[in-house]
Amino acid sequence: MSGAAARKAVIIGSGAGGSFAAMELARAGWQVIVFEKGPNHFTNLAGEGPIGTLFSNDDLKMNARHFAGPDPITFPRTWRPVGAPAAAYTGSVDELPQVVGGGTVHWNAHVPRFWDIDFEQLSALGPVPGADLADWPFSYRDIAPYYDEVERVIGVQGDLSATPGIVMRHAPRGPYQMPPGPQQRASLVLAAGAAAVGMHPHPVPMAINSQPYNGQRACNNCGFCANYGCPVMARPSALVPLRLALRTGRATLVPETMVTGIQLAGSGAARRATGVSWVRMTSRGPVSGGESADVVVMAASAIETVRLALLSQFPDPSRKLGRRLMLHSFTNGIAIFPDERMHAYRGRSTTQGAEDAADPDFPGSRAHARANGLPYARGGVIEMGGSQDPIAEGLSYQALLGLIRPSRPFGAEFKQLMRSSVLRDRLAGCTLIGDELPYLDHTVTLDPTVKDVFGLPVAQVTWSLGQHEQVAQQFYIPVLKKMMTAAGAGTALAVPDTIYSGGKPTRGHVMGGMMMGASPASSVTDSHGRVHGLDNVYVADGSVFVTSGARNPTNTIMAVALRNMRHLAGAGTTAGSDAART
Amino acid sequence: MTGYIDAMLGTLATLEAAGPADEGKAAPVPVLFAGGPWSDRHSAGPDLMASFIPLDPVARLAWRTRLADWQQQYTSGIALLDELAGGDFTQVTPVGQDEILARPEACGFLSLLFGHTIEGMYSNPEYGGNRGRAGWQDIGFPGDSQPLGYTSAEVERCDGRDQAGDASVVADVLKYLESL
Numbered sequence: 026m027s028g029a030a031a032r033k034a035v036i037i038g039s040g041a042g043g044s045f046a047a048m049e050l051a052r053a054g055w056q057v058i059v060f061e062k063g064p065n066h067f068t069n070l071a072g073e074g075p076i077g078t079l080f081s082n083d084d085l086k087m088n089a090r091h092f093a094g095p096d097p098i099t100f101p102r103t104w105r106p107v108g109a110p111a112a113a114y115t116g117s118v119d120e121l122p123q124v125v126g127g128g129t130v131h132w133n134a135h136v137p138r139f140w141d142i143d144f145e146q147l148s149a150l151g152p153v154p155g156a157d158l159a160d161w162p163f164s165y166r167d168i169a170p171y172y173d174e175v176e177r178v179i180g181v182q183g184d185l186s187a188t189p190g191i192v193m194r195h196a197p198r199g200p201y202q203m204p205p206g207p208q209q210r211a212s213l214v215l216a217a218g219a220a221a222v223g224m225h226p227h228p229v230p231m232a233i234n235s236q237p238y239n240g241q242r243a244c245n246n247c248g249f250c251a252n253y254g255c256p257v258m259a260r261p262s263a264l265v266p267l268r269l270a271l272r273t274g275r276a277t278l279v280p281e282t283m284v285t286g287i288q289l290a291g292s293g294a295a296r297r298a299t300g301v302s303w304v305r306m307t308s309r310g311p312v313s314g315g316e317s318a319d320v321v322v323m324a325a326s327a328i329e330t331v332r333l334a335l336l337s338q339f340p341d342p343s344r345k346l347g348r349r350l351m352l353h354s355f356t357n358g359i360a361i362f363p364d365e366r367m368h369a370y371r372g373r374s375t376t377q378g379a380e381d382a383a384d385p386d387f388p389g390s391r392a393h394a395r396a397n398g399l400p401y402a403r404g405g406v407i408e409m410g411g412s413q414d415p416i417a418e419g420l421s422y423q424a425l426l427g428l429i430r431p432s433r434p435f436g437a438e439f440k441q442l443m444r445s446s447v448l449r450d451r452l453a454g455c456t457l458i459g460d461e462l463p464y465l466d467h468t469v470t471l472d473p474t475v476k477d478v479f480g481l482p483v484a485q486v487t488w489s490l491g492q493h494e495q496v497a498q499q500f501y502i503p504v505l506k507k508m509m510t511a512a513g514a515g516t517a518l519a520v521p522d523t524i525y526s527g528g529k530p531t532r533g534h535v536m537g538g539m540m541m542g543a544s545p546a547s548s549v550t551d552s553h554g555r556v557h558g559l560d561n562v563y564v565a566d567g568s569v570f571v572t573s574g575a576r577n578p579t580n581t582i583m584a585v586a587l588r589n590m591r592h593l594a595g596a597g598t599t600a601g602s603d604a605a606r607t
Numbered sequence: 608m609t610g611y612i613d614a615m616l617g618t619l620a621t622l623e624a625a626g627p628a629d630e631g632k633a634a635p636v637p638v639l640f641a642g643g644p645w646s647d648r649h650s651a652g653p654d655l656m657a658s659f660i661p662l663d664p665v666a667r668l669a670w671r672t673r674l675a676d677w678q679q680q681y682t683s684g685i686a687l688l689d690e691l692a693g694g695d696f697t698q699v700t701p702v703g704q705d706e707i708l709a710r711p712e713a714c715g716f717l718s719l720l721f722g723h724t725i726e727g728m729y730s731n732p733e734y735g736g737n738r739g740r741a742g743w744q745d746i747g748f749p750g751d752s753q754p755l756g757y758t759s760a761e762v763e764r765c766d767g768r769d770q771a772g773d774a775s776v777v778a779d780v781l782k783y784l785e786s787l
Binding site for chain 2: 064077078079080081082083084085086089090091092094096098099100206207208209210213244245246247248249256257281306307308359361363364365366368370371372414415416419420422423425426428429430431432433434435436438440441442443444445446447448449450451478515516518520
């Protein structure tokens with residue numbers, strides 16, 4: 026891979042990390058092929074002007090029928106509770122969209138930056154019994170320029186003057202590209218409650234256009250936001266760097282094609298990839314093939330990247346490949362307002378948030394942690410606003426009527442509930458995205474029996490809510506209830522996601538499994554995301570995360586991918602201390 | 608609601624009829640994924656949601672499997688209802704039908720039927736249920752809003768006082784939630 030001839034990269038995945046990898050390498054003169062397992066629901070990706078899309082305000086298509094996939098019939102996963110002898114569940118487990126654009130076609134586009142202490146969690150906050158804490162191979166100061174660059178590319182709205190002091194201390198930053206858009210009523214009401222109990226809510230940074238940006242339209246507040254594809258491309262996200270890659274003329278996007286293995290050759294220090302094998306479904310059955318590569322970049326998202334590494338029999342000198350899977354600790358707040366319709370079906374899903382609960386010194390939390398044998402009990406960012414849509418609401422009442430009206434769990438009373446809409450139009454939701462510490466026994470492995478549509482073993486996720494996360498939830502549940510009550514809610518509930526799910530992980534913040542670090546003895550990828558022991562295989566998704574950061578991961582996935590791919594492209598880094606450290 | 612369920616199950620025949628040679632070309636498109644990016648409800652038209660999206664080959668396999676399973680569940684579920692009715696379920700009085708549907712033996716089929724009824728009632732009308740937006744109008748939900756969206760004022764404002772009403776089931780649901 027030396028010399029002036031264009032180097033050829035195969036990139037696996039077209040989401041947050043893969044799109045930035047494609048942009049960076051194609052701009053640096055590389056030939057780039059992006060394989061995407063799922064279909065392409067966009068038009069005019071490489072052209073000028075607005076991108077076209079088949080996404081729409083359609084609850085059924087998105088939330089019941091797997092339009093953005095993966096369909097659990099063809100691409101299931103399994104879940105095994107920690108310590109259980111076998112999988113307890115087969116189906117959808119923390120799935121992300123399997124389409125061109127990856128997780129960024131359905132995200133709420135909330136882009137808080139990780140804090141300085143997230144990148145130095147072991148040295149800043151100390152060890153936690155049972156957890157495998159470590160520092161990242163770079164600091165907030167090192168990654169900040171890449172956050173800046175990612176934000177310029179995809180466009181972010183926010184209000185610097187309203188950004189609280191604690192956020193500016195831990196993640197200092199400059200102005201946003203766009204001012205904040207309209208604030209959802211449900212968000213504002215909850216934010217007032219948060220302020221009343223001493224928190225610092227503010228309009229959250231979001232990668233949604235409040236003004237036309239990059240040739241794409243401004244958001245018109247349609248209300249079908251998180252979990253939907255944007256019908257007007259006001260949230261183009263990964264499609265922007267993907268378009269920049271395609272426009273070089275050196276990048277090719279290959280949808281509906283799953284990479285099934287990375288071919289390795291050589292031994293010892295010379296062990297390297299020669300290319301990838303792929304498979305594609307046709308009406309006559311599967312068709313397979315191969316693609317050679319000078320460099321392979323894995324960006325299939327954490328769980329699928331680990332699965333592919335295991336299918337490809339990667340070396341694992343640290344014994345950490347597939348370990349330290351982090352999925353965040355979600356607590357769901359439900360504030361019900363019997364006297365007002367909150368109309369959360371209008372506007373972006375979440376417009377206000379607070380980062381106070383990400384502070385390990387949140388008043389009272391240290392004492393609660395110590396009483397439970399831990400040095401700290403950390404929450405995370407609280408997203409305020411949003412509700413559920415009518416189909417999910419109806420299914421909620423179906424379940425509730427089965428419990429409270431077993432003799433007639435349908436009919437007129439179901440309709441009364443739908444008309445009252447206590448669990449939709451009178452609901453203002455909030456979510457605490459709690460820091461999940463890395464644990465060696467939270468893993469991705471190959472399931473021993475379950476196969477996907479192509480006959481390949483699926484990912485088995487072994488995960489249960491950890492001790493720190495349980496202790497932190499105990500502390501923050503009353504905090505959330507106090508906040509919602511102060512906001513005027515008639516009924517205020519705060520329930521960990523795992524209560525609804527029966528212990529199964531939820532939602533799709535997937536991080537870890539290919540942890541970055543300087544030493545092959547204690548990490549899977551090196552300080553720039555290259556797999557230890559493989560000369561030319563890089564990872565550019567959330568699997569390289571060392572900690573989970575207590576907030577939405579996607580913009581950090583983008584920033585880290587950009588940093589590492591710039592290093593690969595040989596363009597150097599913009600942060601001197603970063604280069605010196607590694 | 609039979610319009611919705613018929614449209615959904617009817618696509619099984621469409622998926623099975625598609626021969627191996629066509630690769631989706633000229634074959635009838637199953638009524639599973641409504642098109643986009645919007646309908647004619649807030650635009651001058653056409654209704655782009657009325658043009659359904661062809662399924663990729665993997666999605667076709669998944670939906671053939673799922674629909675064949677549901678069709679079997681409907682066939683055996685309807686037979687069960689007739690059996691519990693001691694004849695033709697549809698000839699039983701509405702009160703009698705409710706009693707049969709609430710019987711423990713019918714629990715599994717009721718769950719499937721109720722779930723699909725909810726989907727049909729509150730999904731976009733292009734899918735065959737929610738005719739004339741009757742389901743949305745009944746609950747005061749405007750449905751899809753593109754390409755119009757909402758104004759800043761509509762997003763931010765308080766819509767005023769509006770009582771949830773005094774239906775006992777609403778109070779019982781709130782009481783149950785508060786007990787959690």
